[in-house]
Amino acid sequence: MRCSSRALRRLAGGALSLLLTAGVLPGLARPAAGDQTLPADDGARIKAETWIDSRTVDLTVTTPAIGDDEMIRVIVPPGWSPTASRTWPVVYAYQGGNDDYLSWVRGSQISDLAAQWGVLVVMPSGGKSGGFSDWWNYGKGGTPKWETFHTTEVLQLLERNYHAGTRRAALGVSSGGQGAIAYAARHRGMFTYAASFSGLLHISSAPIQWTLMLQGVTFNSDPFAVWGVPGFDDANWKAHDPYELADKLRGTELYISSGTTGLPGPLDDPSKTPPDSNLYGATGELIVGSTAKDFVARLQRLGIPATTHLYGDGWHNWNYWRRELATEWPLMMKALGAEKV
Incomplete structure (x- = not known):
């Protein structure tokens, strides 16, 4: 013919x-006009979407909570369609500090895992030193409001426009692990499952407070803006501390992993990394590992079950987080009721 x-x-x-x-x-970068997508309650909206391939899209979001445009990488499941009549369970994966919204894609096998399951994966920006909190700003509040961005704006935009469901998991590395566990505790019932890989899980202990103060100065940011001045604003620190909030995690399935010694492990090769990276990887994991031990011990005292892997030697890097993701992913899919495709 x-x-x-x-x-x-x-x-x-x-x-x-x-x-x-x-x-x-x-x-294709396609403007997402107000009449094409539904905004969040506070006016946050999808400004543009860029499809990287048939299942991967970058969203540019105008967000009042942050006061600027922020990015979200979304991986949609096989069979997803913009006109679908159903929803899918969602994994919200949070970056570590001094990184960006693509860290999970660059550092891990999350895209390959997502391709095998009927689940959305949502990776929102967390800022270079966002703290996964609405900033204290000396009691004045205001922007940036990272917690509002993640737990209100992002959820509403994805649920209203991309068929994200209400069975949710929070997953994070490093400071994103602290965010995942804190969000699950501060918003009970929002997340069915929460996982932390090398997260800082006891931020209100005095040694950790002053370590974070030093880190803020190192990153050239105001160290008191996120949670306040240690000793004076401890109530606010505790209000965002997974350790202090542990009793609110009852009923949430948990996965907690971290190195604890600061020594190189089987996946490290000190000869192939710069000395400053070795020092950061060693001290970073030693610090977060001490908080993970505190947090796990508190869960045990409270009788709250969790899957834990405190693996001793190993530095603060993706070599270990990829391994943990391979172990943790099937547990998370089961908790979400996700279907293999």
Whole structure:
């Protein structure tokens, strides 16, 4: 059967129109006007979407909580469609400090794992030193409000526009691990499951407070802006501390892992990394490991079950977090009721 050139042009135009409507043309940055997507309650909106491939999209979000545009990487499950009549369970994966919203994609196998399951994976920006909190700002509040961004704006935008469901998991590395556990405790019932890989899980202990103060100075930021001045604003520190909030995690499935010694482990090669990276990896894991031990001991005293892997030697890096993700992922999928595809 032969087609005229006019028919071919009409067919090609129709196919392009379908792709544009579906929003799955790889590499296309498509403005998301207010009448095309639903905003969050506070006016946060999807400003643009860029489809990287048929299942991966970057969202540019205008967010009052942060006061600027922020990015979200979303991996949609096989079978997802913008016109679907169903929802999917969601993994909200949070970055570590001094990183960005693509850290999970660069550092781990999360894209390959997501391709095998009927689950959305949502990776929002967390800022270079966001603290996974609405900043204290000496009691004045105001921006940035990272907790509001993550637990209100991002959830509402994904649920209203991308078929994200209400069975949710929070997953984080390093400071993102602290955020995942704190969010699950501060918003009871929001997350069915929460996991921390090398997270800082006892932030209100005095040694950790002053370590974070030093870190703030190192990153050239105000060390008192996030949670306040140690000794004076301890109530606010405790209000965001997974250790202090542990009793609110009853009923949430938990996975906690960390190195504890600061010594190189089987996945480290000190000869192939710069000395400053070795020092950061060693001291960082020693510090977070001490808080993980505190947190796990508190869970045990409270009788709250958790899957834990305090693996001793090993530095603060993706070599270990990839390993932990491989172990943790099936547990998370089971908790979410996700289906393998």
